[in-house]
Amino acid sequence: MTQHVGELTPPVRLMLTPGPSSIDPRVYRAMATPLVGHMDPWFKGCMDETQILLRQIFQTENRITMPLSASGSGGIEAAVLNTLEEGDEAIVAVNGVFSERMYEIATRASSKVIKVEAPYGKPVDVEDVRRAGKGKKIKIIGFAHGETSTGVITGIDSYRKVADELGALLIVDTVASLAAVPIDVDKQRVDICFSGSQKAISAPPGMSPITVSPAAEEIFRKRKTKVQSWYFDLTTAMNYWGKDRLYHHTPPISLIFALREAMRLVVEEGLEARWERHRVNQLALIAGLEAMELDLLVKNPADRLPTVTAVMIPGGVDDAKVRNQLLDEFNIEIAGGFGPVKGKIWRVGLMGYCSQKPFVLLFLSALEKCLLDQGFRMANGAGVAAAIRSYSQVETGAAVSR
């Protein structure tokens, strides 16, 4: 009956997935720092610093700014359950698995939630949202800034405009975009913005940074019923992260150490440099994929999320075989598709630490080998060659001859 469990000996992977991605060794070092207590006076300073960094990355001065002790899905749950009460009207724009999840969570809080949809691979047209809300008393509008399941980015500003017209709070899921794509919580007036530690911030998974505007705080104060989740009650959770440091629950201290260090790396690099790095590496990746005659799910370049690139699996090529070969021969992990695009796309993540030239070039070479083994024909070496040209072009400003 007693089964023996041996030492932990995982393979060393390069995780080019839409999160978690591989992370900087400095972050592992910080995470392995011996624990201190969550009520230790020293830890209060560490919490302050964590919040300073979070505010810098969200670009906000919001009082309620903290990392939730949960994955990014916990961020969705906190944002939705703290704002909605039964009977409240809400709109969720759904164009993938994670915005669908926001809708699903919202329906557990109120029976009057409206879903406005777009096909996978496109953003939801803001005009459809405007139409859906017309004449209704909409309390929140929610959407995914970066849809991890498809690699689509949706602009914030036009949604803010509709939210203003309808008098609604704006909830934005930036799990796959924060620290990789321009986001300015205060200037863009996002009411609740949340993210995940394991995406472009490049910390291990397990925390969900969140920030709440004064207007949303006001809505919390006016609630008639208690938030239906005690764990995700932002008002009481903030009592611990706020000035008084009142105990709420024991946070994952080691993950806070790791998140703090990962955010130090973000701030050292600078947000603008980081955004540019993500942009340039995805451009090179896409140049390579297109040169290999592979199609992308997201047709409109302006809709492409820099952190996640969804590639159509070519006809005759076996999804699982390619992904397994990438793992077994190259120790590279990429992700498959979810829901309606399962078996139809691969998702390649270039986020945070993983958005690097060497990884782009290695991945394109490895993918070519796997596709070639499956009999998929393309110009030999064309992918890597195109990526090299793309980098050179961006850096020298000059067109490079073929």
Added chain:
Amino acid sequence: MTQHVGELTPPVRLMLTPGPSSIDPRVYRAMATPLVGHMDPWFKGCMDETQILLRQIFQTENRITMPLSASGSGGIEAAVLNTLEEGDEAIVAVNGVFSERMYEIATRASSKVIKVEAPYGKPVDVEDVRRAGKGKKIKIIGFAHGETSTGVITGIDSYRKVADELGALLIVDTVASLAAVPIDVDKQRVDICFSGSQKAISAPPGMSPITVSPAAEEIFRKRKTKVQSWYFDLTTAMNYWGKDRLYHHTPPISLIFALREAMRLVVEEGLEARWERHRVNQLALIAGLEAMELDLLVKNPADRLPTVTAVMIPGGVDDAKVRNQLLDEFNIEIAGGFGPVKGKIWRVGLMGYCSQKPFVLLFLSALEKCLLDQGFRMANGAGVAAAIRSYSQVETGAAVSR
């Protein structure tokens, strides 16, 4: 505006608190192992092993057995929200902050929750629970096996009997007791049992192991409404931890590595040896405290939880000053009291890695120094002397002369 955040340089503490406690270096090493993806085929095996170890420690064959991606309070929330629907009758036995929390969470799920109370420092009399449930259709009875806020242990078997009489499920909070005190989930027929990673299992905080009986699973299946928390919906969360490995949310992979390693240490030591170690170290601690003429909150020795010892703060001694001196002079953290016993007790944790002879002797010496500095009079060296005698007596079986 840009505030600089420097390197992470925490003090090295000995955490004799009711969790998180200091942990084995092997666990830090495992936690710092480079990440693999949560959908990586290798990780499936790692998840299986984590569940094998969890089942060994819970002593169960329950299908639903997994670590939740949350602190121990998340375990409370999952246990309560998956079983209760609005209108369901429930009883929660409250004798401290954490059982009060279970009551509070239950009231967010149903308006018909009965609180049965005992003063801080005592278990709730099971006869009071029987009386409260008489003639009612009670769906769940919940209580804290180990009340972290007071150091009280409550027996499981008499509660099981009352639950059987009332036809109720039994929910037991073993956050502060699992892996330190005898618990046999299957033999004792606990329906939902949950714990925390950072207590006697001695991993970092951030995960809440939970296990669910087939009878409780049946209740989940018969629900008329969805669980009001998506994040803590045990049925869908188990789809990821179960055979099919269907994605639910991204778990804190590094914390799973750490938990797995900490549980390997538990199993290597053996549950019975571990229970005995916790018993013996607390006996020595108590012998020392009593020799120092300090009183304990829990008067009845049979009610004392081996992991947490609540000491009455003697008159004229400053709570904060003593705890700060322990930190500043000795790098030892202990905890104060919560709620009604705030400022009245200290809580000394001897859990998992921290339940060790050298730590007991060091703590008693350090505490004597701090009390002496405050003018508290006792026989010099009496605490350490009594602890030494206690150890010797247990190990040689012989009474030791004073």
